[in-house]
Amino acid sequence: MTRRTTSPESQRSTRRGARASQVGLESRTRAWLRHHRAMWLDSAQRLAKRPLSSLLTMLAIAIALVLPSGLWLALDSARLLDAELDESATVTVYLDTRLDERAAMDVAARLRDRAPVAGARLVTAAEGLAEFQQGVGLEDALASLEDNPLPAAVVVTPADTDPDSVRVLASNLEAVDGVDEARVDLAWLERLRRLAELGQRLTLALAGLFGLGVLLVVGNTIRLAVESRRQEIEVVTLIGATHAFVRRPFLYSGAWYGLGGGVLAIVLLVLGGHWLSAPVTALAESYGAHFTLPRLGFGGSVLLCVCSTILGWLGAWLAVGRHLADIKPR
Amino acid sequence: MIVFEHVGKRYGGRSEALADINFRVERGEMLFLTGHSGAGKSSLLRLIMRLDKPSRGRVLVAGHDLDRFHLSQIPYYRRQIGVVFQDHQLLFDRSVFANVVLPLEIQGVEPRESARRVRAALDKVGLLYRETALPIELSSGERQRIGIARAVVNKPSLLLADEPTGNLDPQLSADIMRLFEDFNRIGTTVMVASHDLALITRLRHRVLRLREGRLVGDEEAA
Numbered sequence: 190m191t192r193r194t195t196s197p198e199s200q201r202s203t204r205r206g207a208r209a210s211q212v213g214l215e216s217r218t219r220a221w222l223r224h225h226r227a228m229w230l231d232s233a234q235r236l237a238k239r240p241l242s243s244l245l246t247m248l249a250i251a252i253a254l255v256l257p258s259g260l261w262l263a264l265d266s267a268r269l270l271d272a273e274l275d276e277s278a279t280v281t282v283y284l285d286t287r288l289d290e291r292a293a294m295d296v297a298a299r300l301r302d303r304a305p306v307a308g309a310r311l312v313t314a315a316e317g318l319a320e321f322q323q324g325v326g327l328e329d330a331l332a333s334l335e336d337n338p339l340p341a342a343v344v345v346t347p348a349d350t351d352p353d354s355v356r357v358l359a360s361n362l363e364a365v366d367g368v369d370e371a372r373v374d375l376a377w378l379e380r381l382r383r384l385a386e387l388g389q390r391l392t393l394a395l396a397g398l399f400g401l402g403v404l405l406v407v408g409n410t411i412r413l414a415v416e417s418r419r420q421e422i423e424v425v426t427l428i429g430a431t432h433a434f435v436r437r438p439f440l441y442s443g444a445w446y447g448l449g450g451g452v453l454a455i456v457l458l459v460l461g462g463h464w465l466s467a468p469v470t471a472l473a474e475s476y477g478a479h480f481t482l483p484r485l486g487f488g489g490s491v492l493l494c495v496c497s498t499i500l501g502w503l504g505a506w507l508a509v510g511r512h513l514a515d516i517k518p519r
Numbered sequence: 520m521i522v523f524e525h526v527g528k529r530y531g532g533r534s535e536a537l538a539d540i541n542f543r544v545e546r547g548e549m550l551f552l553t554g555h556s557g558a559g560k561s562s563l564l565r566l567i568m569r570l571d572k573p574s575r576g577r578v579l580v581a582g583h584d585l586d587r588f589h590l591s592q593i594p595y596y597r598r599q600i601g602v603v604f605q606d607h608q609l610l611f612d613r614s615v616f617a618n619v620v621l622p623l624e625i626q627g628v629e630p631r632e633s634a635r636r637v638r639a640a641l642d643k644v645g646l647l648y649r650e651t652a653l654p655i656e657l658s659s660g661e662r663q664r665i666g667i668a669r670a671v672v673n674k675p676s677l678l679l680a681d682e683p684t685g686n687l688d689p690q691l692s693a694d695i696m697r698l699f700e701d702f703n704r705i706g707t708t709v710m711v712a713s714h715d716l717a718l719i720t721r722l723r724h725r726v727l728r729l730r731e732g733r734l735v736g737d738e739e740a741a
Contacts, residue, residue, distance in 0.1 A: 420610065429622065
């Protein structure tokens with residue numbers, strides 16, 4: 190037998206036939222929705238009635254959210270940078286200095302046709318010298334040289350930018366006729382990857398910690414709210430309110446706090462972005478790079494709000510569950 | 520309606536609040552529960568409301584063994600019982616109407632039907648004209664009547680009252696008792712705990728007498 194059929198309510202409803210229709214599934218669902226709507230509004234009004242303390246709670250949540258989401262954004266921009274770097278993960282193949290220009294072009298063409306190579310660009314000895322002069326600013330010193338000491342080179346872009354396969358490709362390229370040396374400098378790329386991984390873990394750990402912080406902030410606020418409405422809880426429990434009924438307004442309050450905190454966190458992130466963007470761009474420009482701070486965007490903002498709302502709801506759920514057990518009608 | 524079989528109740532390590540209580544209340548009956556304070560009246564009512572479980576014996580209400588209820592069923596059980604408290608337990612942050620409508624809100628009755636029933640209940644206790652007042656603006660007699668309106672608004676089959684006239688003068692007390700008699704007349708089982716012996720004897724209903732947790736008298740209605 191199911192619990193429903195043994196519940197006193199249903200027994201009563203069968204006893205009092207006229208009322209049976211009232212406890213039908215449809216009207217129960219309607220009543221449930223009605224209470225949800227009422228509590229959704231009621232909890233918002235309660236928060237609005239004490240704007241300062243509500244705002245402070247939301248601000249505390251926002252501050253806890255800003256650090257991990259800011260870090261996440263920074264990491265995201267590092268990932269963008271990483272993708273750019275992947276493209277620059279090239280193998281420089283230095284050709285035998287004895288080869289003339291025509292032979293060099295042949296070798297370059299052969300390299301281009303090899304399997305895991307996405308592209309190969311020939312840099313002749315003369316071009317190499319010109320580039321070198323431009324980049325380093327040693328025009329005078331180089332001009333005094335009689336011969337061009339640079340070999341022709343082919344800049345090979347690997348199809349697969351994974352460090353290990355790039356290394357294999359480099360050693361394969363060295364075996365090609367007319368190739369003197371294939372050089373690939375991956376150490377700094379790997380270092381950057383490790384740093385990014387470290388940053389990712391750090392962000393996760395911080396997100397976990399600060400998420401816990403949000404739970405505690407909401408939990409504590411809701412605990413006080415439960416305490417201040419103790420009499421009401423006792424009375425409605427005495428006249429037959431279910432736990433879900435009693436819990437509902439507090440869960441909505443928690444969700445509101447979370448949502449408010451999420452919105453404030455977005456505001457803080459935008460303000461912080463503005464505050465930092467000028468020096469960051471200037472710094473990047475001094476390195477000859479073009480870099481702007483990443484923005485949260487619409488999707489990111491929605492995600493942040495959804496997460497913070499869920500965190501608020503969860504914090505309230507934990508707090509109410511804990512404290513309802515303490516409240517027993519006298 | 521109510522059956523107590525060898526019921527005992529002990530709170531913590533203290534002596535027994537109730538010991539070997541046996542009685543039976545028929546549907547539609549009205550009775551008083553009396554005794555000095557501490558005799559066990561409130562403990563007995565708490566058992567019927569399923570706020571406590573008996574340490575020994577069985578309590579049956581409307582055919583249900585209260586011990587067998589699952590925790591989640593208790594709220595639905597309580598909705599069948601109207602309770603009037605000595606301190607009326609009104610919520611002071613909301614109007615009289617909002618207080619009385621509470622049991623119907625909990626049951627999920629449609630708002631229009633709720634309003635109709637609340638007004639009927641307020642009319643019954645003679646306070647329809649105060650529906651928008653706040654409890655703080657009412658006299659203690661009026662508050663108690665609002666408490667009664669809340670207890671009867673969902674037409675419970677059982678009405679319990681714990682010292683409902685405790686703070687009232689004799690005239691108001693008599694008015695309150697007359698209300699209970701009215702509800703009893705339309706079929707509600709009414710059980711009133713009171714130590715106001717003068718009032719009880721005048722009303723000529725069945726009386727259960729408790730002394731130190733034991734049932735020492737069960738006098739049928741005169």
